[in-house]
Amino acid sequence: MGPLTGLKVLDFSTLLPGPFATRQLADLGAEVLRIVSPRHPDLMQQFPTTDGYLNGDKRRVLLDLAEPGARDQVRPLLGDYDIVLEQFRPGVMAKFGLDYESLKADFPELIYCSLTGYGQTGPLKDKAGHDINYQALSGLASYGGSERPQLTSVPVADLAGSLNAVIAILAAVHERHRTGRGRYLDVSMAESALKLNAMEAPAVSAGTPSPEPGRGWLNGGLFYDYYQCADGKWVSVGGLEPKFIQALCDGLERPEWVERFLDPSPARQQALKVDLQAVFAGEVRSVWLQRLSGDCCVEPVLTLAEALQHPHFVERGVHKSFFRRLD
Missing domain, CATH: 3.40.50.10540 (Crotonobetainyl-coa:carnitine coa-transferase; domain 1)
Structure with missing residues (x-):
């Protein structure tokens, strides 16, 4: 019902x-x-x-x-x-x-x-x-x-x-x-x-130039991105707010990097991403997920099979919606 x-x-x-x-x-x-x-x-x-x-x-x-x-x-x-x-x-x-x-x-x-x-x-x-x-x-x-x-x-x-x-x-x-x-x-x-252009279209309608690939907050212009770990697996880093950045830097044991994260200049962000990739490449993903388990806005990039078995989705039952009988 x-x-x-x-x-x-x-x-x-x-x-x-x-x-x-x-x-x-x-x-x-x-x-x-x-x-x-x-x-x-x-x-x-x-x-x-x-x-x-x-x-x-x-x-x-x-x-x-x-x-x-x-x-x-x-x-x-x-x-x-x-x-x-x-x-x-x-x-x-x-x-x-x-x-x-x-x-x-x-x-x-x-x-x-x-x-x-x-x-x-x-x-x-x-x-x-x-x-x-x-x-x-x-x-x-x-x-x-x-x-x-x-x-x-x-x-x-x-x-x-x-x-x-x-x-x-x-x-x-x-x-x-x-x-x-x-x-x-x-x-x-x-x-x-x-x-779906809800973030960009209002600005463009008001006269701002159209967004370009690799230049925006969410498409590669900032540290907000995917990073590969020592075992070849990937993590997502998405904390844009200062409190999440602080938690991330603490977990990475790089507290002095907070100001780098907050500096939006393209050259400095790209340099930060290079350094972040080097840090993540130094340990396997399971180690990073343990160190960054708090409010860092870091999650693993899962395969679909892994996602369907993730404990969070299993507990909430959402994974069951895909298991239908064949027509």
């Missing part, structure tokens, strides 16, 4: 973004029914454990929306469902007679979310894209790394779009409790990525 128990979601999405959004709703207690095409297999099925996590607990119905009569099979469901989430390009659901404009008169309480790459309007609305394109277009890729644009295995824009869809849906549910009416939600993954 989760907080969304009783809420019912009709899920027309595939791949990662839509299913991840409805997975979050399901984890909160919502009932999710997937409409699955028998002609177009979901690419996620090539990764059965991922598909099992995203979709394993959801009910599903095989239905080809392009077939005559498909609309007539979907519409009876809508009277019993609160939310529709779809991930087609703009205009596709209209071809099936299942877009919001075609449904809202008969189902005024329906909350209808379209999750797409570029949104329902604008010059890019019909263009294909993937996470790397959304990160590039949003500016994130231009300064996210220490040198050239960096690739990451985590599809940041896709997942940001997923979570924004969940937020928008829950806001619409709250509004419906007050007004009795549903709402159409247009969620864009590219715009979701753009909104």
Whole structure:
């Protein structure tokens, strides 16, 4: 019995973004029914454990929306469902007679979310894209790394779009409790990525030059970075505030370095990083984690397997959310 128990979601999405959004709703207690095409297999099925996590607990119905009569099979469901989430390009659901404009008169309480790459309007609305394109277009890729644009295995824009869809849906549910009416939600993954520039975009909008790779507080311009230990393993150093810097310097047995940490000049920060790397390279990681176990903002860089077994996550039970039966 989760907080969304009783809420019912009709899920027309595939791949990662839509299913991840409805997975979050399901984890909160919502009932999710997937409409699955028998002609177009979901690419996620090539990764059965991922598909099992995203979709394993959801009910599903095989239905080809392009077939005559498909609309007539979907519409009876809508009277019993609160939310529709779809991930087609703009205009596709209209071809099936299942877009919001075609449904809202008969189902005024329906909350209808379209999750797409570029949104329902604008010059890019019909263009294909993937996470790397959304990160590039949003500016994130231009300064996210220490040198050239960096690739990451985590599809940041896709997942940001997923979570924004969940937020928008829950806001619409709250509004419906007050007004009795549903709402159409247009969620864009590219715009979701753009909104992640929360630290830099206000300054740039006010006239500050765009951030550059390797020059900022969080992308290599300061000591805030990863350092390799004597055994080849890595640690993260993130304490930006003076009290954390003091604790770090004490743990490193370099109390005289506090002023170096607090000096933001690029040349001195880069020299500090060279010296820090030399210090960390002098001991294995387990020694450093013991010495820096206090409020130093130092943590090990774990493999994913190690992270899933970390005592903190195990005690809180969050690791269990990934262990789903296969669909």
